[in-house]
Amino acid sequence: MKTAITELFDIEHPIIQGGMHYVGFAELAGAVSNAGGLGIITGLTQRTPELLAKEIARCHDLTDKPFGVNLTFLPSFSAPPYPEYIAAIREGGIKIVETAGRSPEQYMPALKAAGIKVIHKCTSVRHSLKAEQIGCDAVSVDGFECGGHPGEDDMPNMILLPRAAEELKIPFVASGGMADARSLVAALAMGAAGMNMGTRFIATKEAPVHDNVKKALVAASELDTRLVMRAIRNTERVLKNAGVDRLLEIEREKGARLKIEDIHDGVAGVYPKVMIDGDMDAGAWSCGMVVGLIHDVPTVKELIDRIMADAERLIRKRLVGFLGAESKASLEVA
Ligand SMILES: Cc1cc2nc3c(=O)[nH]c(=O)nc-3n(C[C@H](O)[C@H](O)[C@H](O)COP(=O)(O)O)c2cc1C
Numbered sequence: 001m002k003t004a005i006t007e008l009f010d011i012e013h014p015i016i017q018g019g020m021h022y023v024g025f026a027e028l029a030g031a032v033s034n035a036g037g038l039g040i041i042t043g044l045t046q047r048t049p050e051l052l053a054k055e056i057a058r059c060h061d062l063t064d065k066p067f068g069v070n071l072t073f074l075p076s077f078s079a080p081p082y083p084e085y086i087a088a089i090r091e092g093g094i095k096i097v098e099t100a101g102r103s104p105e106q107y108m109p110a111l112k113a114a115g116i117k118v119i120h121k122c123t124s125v126r127h128s129l130k131a132e133q134i135g136c137d138a139v140s141v142d143g144f145e146c147g148g149h150p151g152e153d154d155m156p157n158m159i160l161l162p163r164a165a166e167e168l169k170i171p172f173v174a175s176g177g178m179a180d181a182r183s184l185v186a187a188l189a190m191g192a193a194g195m196n197m198g199t200r201f202i203a204t205k206e207a208p209v210h211d212n213v214k215k216a217l218v219a220a221s222e223l224d225t226r227l228v229m230r231a232i233r234n235t236e237r238v239l240k241n242a243g244v245d246r247l248l249e250i251e252r253e254k255g256a257r258l259k260i261e262d263i264h265d266g267v268a269g270v271y272p273k274v275m276i277d278g279d280m281d282a283g284a285w286s287c288g289m290v291v292g293l294i295h296d297v298p299t300v301k302e303l304i305d306r307i308m309a310d311a312e313r314l315i316r317k318r319l320v321g322f323l324g325a326e327s328k329a330s331l332e333v334a
Contacts, residue, residue, distance in 0.1 A: 001013060001014055001308065001311070003171070003188070003193040003194055004138075004171035004193040005138065005171050005173055005193040005194035006193075006194070008117060008137060008138060008171060009038050009066055009068075009096055009117065010066055011033075011036060011037060011038050011065070011066060012036030012037075013035075013036040013037050013194075013304055013307075013308055014173070014184070014188075014193060014194025014195065015032075015036075015037035015038070015184070015194060015195060015196075015197065015304055015307065016037060016038045016040065016098075016119075016140070016173055016194065016195070016196040016197070017029065017032040017037060017038065017039050017040055017196075017197060017198075017201045018040060018070070018098065018121065018140065018148075018175060018196045018197065018198040018201075019040045019041070019042040019043070019069075019070020019072065019098055019100065020042055020148075020198055020201070020202065020286070021042055021044070021045050021072075021271050021286070022042075022045050022209070022271035022272060022274075022275035022276070023042070023201075023202055023207055023208070023209055023275060024040055024041050024042030024045065024070060025041065025042075025045070025055065025208050026041060026055055026056075026058040026059035026061075026062055027062070027206050027207075027208045028201060028204070028206055028207050028208060028300070029041045029059050029063075029067045029068075030059050030062030030063040030067065031062075031204070031206035031299070031300040031301070032067075032201065032300055032304070033063045033065040033066060033067040034062070034063045034065060034300075034301070035300050035301040035303075035304040035305070036065075036304060036308075037300075037304055038066065038067065038068060038096065039059070039063070039067040039068070040067065040068045040069065040070050040096075040098050041055055041056065041059055041067065041068070041069045041070065042069075042070045042072075043069050043070055043071045043072070043085050043089070044070075044071070044072055044080055044085070045271075049081065049084035049085045049087065049088040050088070052069070052085060052088045052089070052092075053088040053091065053092055056069065056088065056089070056092035056093075056094060057092065060092075060093070066095065066096060067094075067096070068094060068095075068096035068097055068098055068119075069089050069092075069094050069096075069097055069098070070097070070098040070099075070100065071085060071086070071089075071097055071098070071099050071100075071104070071107075072099075072100045072101045073099065073100070073101035073102035073103075073104065074100075074101035074102070074149065074234070082107060083107075083110065086107060086110050086111065086114075089114075089116070090110075090114040090116070094116065095115060095116055095117060096116065096117050096118075096119070097111055097116050097117070097118050097119075098118075098119050098120075098121060098140065099118060099119075099120045099121065099136075100120070100121040100122075100140075100149075101149070103120075103127070103130060103131070103134065104118060104120055104131075104134070104136070105134045108134055108135050108136075112135060117137040117138070118135070118136045118137055118138075119136065119137060119138040119139065119140055119173075120136045120138075120139050120140070121139070121140040121142050121175060121196070122139055122140070122141065122142065122151075123141075123142045123143075123144075123146075123149070123150055123151030123153060123155070123160075124151060124153050124155065124160075125160070125163050125164055125167050125168075127151075128141060128164055128167070128168055128172065129167055129168065131170075132168055132169060132170045136170065137170060138170055138171045138172060138173070138193075139164070139168065139170065139172045139173075140172065140173050140175045140196045141157070141160055141161060141164045141172050141173070141174060141175060141192070142175040142176045142196075143155065143156050143157030143158075143160050143161070143174070143175070143176035143177060144156045144157075144160075144176070145157060145176045145177035145237075145288055145289040145290065146175060146176025146177065146198070146237060146288050147176075147198045147199040147225075147237055147238075147286040147287045147288030147290070147291075148198060148236060148237060148286040148288075149234070149235060149236050149237075149286075150176070150227075150235060150237055151235065152230075152233055152235060156177075157174055157176055157177055157187075157190075158190075161174050161187065161190035161191060161192055162190050162191055164191065164192075165190060165191025165192070166191075171193040171194075172191075172192055172193065173187070173192050173193060173194040173195050173196045174186075174187035174190065174192040174194075174195045174196070175195065175196035175197075175198070176288060176290075177288060177289060177290045178195040178196065178197045178200065178290065179197065179199075179200045179290045179293040179294065180200075180293065180306075180307055180310065181306070181307045181308075181309075181310030181311040181313075181314050182310075182314065183195055183197075183290075184307055184311050185311050185314045185315060185319070197290075198286070198288060199217065199286075199287055199288040199290050199291055199294070200290060200293075200294060200303070201300070201303075202214065202217060203217040203218060203294045203296070203297050204297060204298060204299060204300045204303055205297060205298065205299045205300070206299065206300050209274075209275040209276075210274070210275060210276060210277065210278030211278065212278035212279075212280050213274060213275060213278065213280070214297050216239065216280050217239075217287070217291055217294050218294055218295060218296065218297065220239060220287070220291045220292070220294075221291070221292045222289050222290075222291065222292025222293070223292070224239060224240050224287075224291060224292075225237050225238065225239060225240065225287055225288065225289050225291065226238055226239075226240045226244055226248060228244065228247055228248065228251065228263075228266075228267070228284050229251075229260075229263070229267070229284075230251075231251060231254070231255065231256055231258040232258055232259070232260055234260075236267075236284060236286060237286060237287065237288060237289070238284040238285055238286055238287055239285060239287035239291065241280055241281045241282075241283075242281035243266055243270070243281050243282050243283035243284065244266070244283065244284055246266060247263050247266035247267070247283065247284060250262055250263055250266070251263065265283070266283040266284055267283060267284050270282050270283035270284055270285055271285060
């Protein structure tokens with residue numbers, strides 16, 4: 001399939017694996033890129049720029065195909081040294097960066113000077129337009145369904161994607177709630193040039209996370225995510241578990257007086273406990289509503305091949321099948 005996104009990033013299929021804390025290591029990014037999508041290493045999971053440089057080198061050993069690095073600008077307990085991370089990205093020969101959280105405006109000159117294409121992830125049309133204005137090459141439009149930080153507008157993709165298509169000149173991918181060929185074809189119909197998946201890629205053989213995480217994703221339904229940190233305007237969609245129940249109890253008690261310190265134990269340092277140790281009740285970790293559509297743990301290649309084959313069938317059989325005889329005949333001629 002050829003779209004503005006496959007052209008922009010020089011990839012075979014319009015499928016991106018979004019940066020994921022403690023999931024987006026070289027193994028997953030390499031597997032996604034080898035399967036024809038765009039794999040992304042999560043920059044800040046690497047505690048220092050030197051460790052990121054090593055992770056990038058490891059991924060170069062795993063694939064000859066393009067892959068990217070995610071740089072997330074979110075409120076954190078201590079600010080990371082972003083210029084040094086960007087230096088590691090540049091020196092590692094990376095040509096694609098996925099930014100997220102706050103606007104990457106401050107870092108655009110450094111990224112552009114290194115010939116890096118920037119895809120910014122945002123949850124609203126106004127932030128997408130701002131990304132376009134500051135020189136981003138593409139955006140990843142993240143609907144309210146998404147795992148991670150859906151922003152504060154609560155806009156689902158059925159509205160957000162066509163609105164983005166109405167306003168944007170640069171290409172965009174649909175992110176949030178994407179799992180299969182139905183997601184891809186629907187996203188393309190709404191004006192996107194591809195899709196970005198997070199949660200779905202965790203339930204793959206190559207995702208280097210504890211088996212308990214993959215089992216929890218297959219077992220969960222679309223009703224099992226919760227929103228945390230609303231009161232401090234850092235909303236995150238996470239998988240419900242005992243740690244999240246405790247956190248929500250504190251949030252209910254504190255109401256609008258909630259401070260990040262009140263929930264520190266439920267949100268800080270959780271990822272290694274979940275992703276490495278498999279402690280599924282450790283606290284808040286991102287997960288999308290799309291978890292209700294995850295029923296198996298295929299290899300990344302099986303997943304991507306299945307999506308692309310099903311998408312072609314969906315378009316050729318189901319969608320073309322709805323057309324009248326005259327329209328079909330004109331398609332055959334074309
Ligand atoms: C476990 C997990 C960790 C994530 N960590 C990050 C992150 O560090 N930075 C980021 O920009 N997005 C992060 N995301 C968001 C994903 O990149 C992606 O935008 C999102 O998962 C898309 O929604 P979906 O889960 O419905 O596919 C994370 C998502 C998950 C599920």
